[in-house]
Amino acid sequence: MLATTREREQLRNVKKLINSAETVVTDALRGLSAAHPGLRVDPDGRTVSRSGGPTPGKVGLVSGGGSGHEPLHAGFVGYGMLDAACPGEIFTSPVPGQMVTATAAADGGAGVLYVVKNYTGDVLNFELAADLCAEEGVEIASVLVDDDVAVRDSLHTAGRRGTGATVFVEKIAGAAAEGGASLAEVTRVAEEVNARSRSFGVALSACTTPASGRPTFELGETEIELGIGIHGEPGRSRSTMRDARELAAIALDAVDEDMPLSGDALVMVNGMGATPLIELYVVFAEVAEQLAGRGVRVARSLVGDYVTSLDMRGFSVTVCLLDEDLTRLWDAPVETPALRWGR
Amino acid sequence: MLATTREREQLRNVKKLINSAETVVTDALRGLSAAHPGLRVDPDGRTVSRSGGPTPGKVGLVSGGGSGHEPLHAGFVGYGMLDAACPGEIFTSPVPGQMVTATAAADGGAGVLYVVKNYTGDVLNFELAADLCAEEGVEIASVLVDDDVAVRDSLHTAGRRGTGATVFVEKIAGAAAEGGASLAEVTRVAEEVNARSRSFGVALSACTTPASGRPTFELGETEIELGIGIHGEPGRSRSTMRDARELAAIALDAVDEDMPLSGDALVMVNGMGATPLIELYVVFAEVAEQLAGRGVRVARSLVGDYVTSLDMRGFSVTVCLLDEDLTRLWDAPVETPALRWGR
Amino acid sequence: MDTAFLTRWIAGIADAVRAERDRLTELDAAIGDADHGANLDRGFGAAVQALADDPPAAPGALLRLVGGTLISRVGGASGPLYGTAFREAGRSLGSSGEASEVSLADLARALRAGLDGVTRLGSAAEGDKTMVDAFAPAVRALETAVSAGAGEREAFEAAASAALAGAEATVPMVARKGRASYLGPRSAGHEDPGAASCALIFAALCTADQGHG
């Protein structure tokens, strides 16, 4: 199917490697399918699951959310992590139907845990799906990821956003599930990871959604946004560009203020989609050094693009305070497109 | 060390996550070191090697080149791949001294293979290093990677550039070395991979080096560069933006014209540094589908950032025609920061 | 009002949303994630299609079909919320032996049920800078018009202008629900996209009524 003239005009203007704004999610899923024989991908139905189907007797893990955050979530489907994922339109929570299909693909008879990033849309759609699945007799539990310290938590608001910690929750809960833990235990582990994790993000540029073809906000040549989410939303405040050292300090201060840092930590320096790896390593050098200065040991780490925001330039830092159990679960084998070790 | 005022001014203008243009390579190596305990990193001496030191009796693999291509090469140091890497300044071949140090860190007594991308600077510096090491009694062999079909090969020119195939050569020759092959045999395998591999790259934007603070070339809103290298050089020709399908066809045509495609292939769709993963998967979908249409089976694949050009937007396609031996070596365990399976 | 009227209404919403798609997306870009226009365009487009594919016999069934279609096609926050609104509105019109005509009072009751569904699901109150800020005054205006014995045209115009005023009143508000709430004080100064789309939905009642008359 060729793009329409108007679409072509648009994609030329934004210069994205796509066929059309309408087909980008489907096309990317076709690519995911072609690249990863270990996944069962339904590009039209928008679900991704392990090609072997549900693991009998294992708690199933399902996550999902808008597209545009790749490799999240589909890139984390596989042994030791998710059983199924359902990608929505760009930055749009998936619909309950997708979640129901994903649940069926994940349900090995021991119940299914939904890993839900705390956004109104994700929460509402997963709630509707949970109702439908419960009616079908599947035992469903949910964990809400809300690690972003840029947003003040309050009873009267939508609460904190879910960002980088999602990767930690999915990996560690996935390991617990693979190890045979019960739904209650997997849920508890997931909640604990979330409780011990905090994130803060910085944007050097906005992102451009294929549909709108325009940056979600405009930044001057020396301006940056502090406290951004992963949907191209503006952050909590605008600031001027600093060097990597200062930006790392701003992020760590924000995290530390919300959750005093100490002991061993799992630390991720995550690129927002258009940040070169060399820059992420520069940031990680500062983060690791400054954490050491605060008495925190970087026991485990990830540096790279894990939870992105289309073509945004910038980074986020996520810190999870480890204990022995969580470290063991983090180290357990995992085999997914985006995270793999021990297999 | 704080950046000077002029540097600060500059880094604000180009908005890079760095401390200063002067320290970016050293700082990134500090980050690499903090993130990967399996590596021995000398940020000032600019060498990266396996933390266990040389493997006695194993052929050593050394590569290196300018920085700005991360994860290449340091991200491929580890079990089953490189023994040591030496990163130069941004886009500048390393100096012979670094190579000599890297050779010492890689030399297990069975000789050392240099994997050299075909650029005059890389070739000359590795030649000088090989002379120095040979004087020290180390048996040195070199393989020249020159897979880029955008450049016409000729006796009277510098020849084709080395780009994406470097990853394939390093992985497959690394597996051969890990398997105990002799220097002659590892060299032969490396040359065979290179001979069976071709690449073609497309840029949607130039990149900006930290030192210059300016894009290496200017592209209009609807312009792209076809046949680019990995140093921000302009390509062979300028063109207008197309959809992913057409761009994939242009790349595959160029590859196929130079090396007729058939049989099983190892295919990489590589991001140039600022290309979101979702777009790379869209390109990969087209590449895989069109290869199937040409009677080629994508037997193995990589989709992601492997050989980058700082913050350039764009992609490259690399195709390597597999046989059974190469497939087995590709599948062999590897444990490096950027490529890992089987361990 | 019959299914023909409601079908015209839904078609009118779909047209308005398509025409205003870019504006809705821009509003969402300012304080959200730039997808509201695309979301509703997809959803109401699908609803029009669903009604054409299998025209429901009764107003209640029609609104439930629209709600179900929005839930199953939109995603995001607005999908479940508007979907619930239409579904609850349809449910309130009774589920068995449904009448083929509904009165203005029936419709007002139905929309009140829809609004209740939205606030139950999203727990937003007026002043939180959401679709509720347009929805609630519009339903009140409709109820007032019913009590006053107004005609359809008058009632719809009152509801439409109450919704529009409600949407405009969201500009200075600081968001407390949805994605815009992450911006804190920076959310002030922008109209809420969901309130803006809700105003389109009530405005489409007038168009549907004119098409009828």
Added chain:
Amino acid sequence: MDTAFLTRWIAGIADAVRAERDRLTELDAAIGDADHGANLDRGFGAAVQALADDPPAAPGALLRLVGGTLISRVGGASGPLYGTAFREAGRSLGSSGEASEVSLADLARALRAGLDGVTRLGSAAEGDKTMVDAFAPAVRALETAVSAGAGEREAFEAAASAALAGAEATVPMVARKGRASYLGPRSAGHEDPGAASCALIFAALCTADQGHG
């Protein structure tokens, strides 16, 4: 000419390269990879430092130290090439019992040896759009001046203007060596950065000579 002259020469090159760093980098951005200015700035800066740290006693040793420093500090194509040029030039001045003064004829012979080193290593000929296009005519001009019995100032000026003319003549050329060759016909229309820096190197001979006189 003595080591003081040669030290002034190297310092003059370092100054010129620093002053022209951005221009060299821009030339390299057009047909290369935008690092030539930074490369030579780093290299000649290091050479000046090396000469200050441990001043060589003889002209040959001085040029060899400069060459070695360039090789060990510059990287890229220009590092080994310029490094070899200086090293070979130094070698040609004899390695043991070196004279502390060299004549204009000695220097011309030394630079010829340096040029030979460059073409041996890089196998570029004139017309390939490289530093050789400035280097070769400059050496020829020097040799001609020596044959004609010219003085230093006159000889250096002839060499410098030959190098400059050679560099300018690279503009229309299509590159056949180095990174610019990847551009094929698109490399035409731009001055070669290495030829441009080579012109600076020969121009610095004049400055060193004036500093002396």
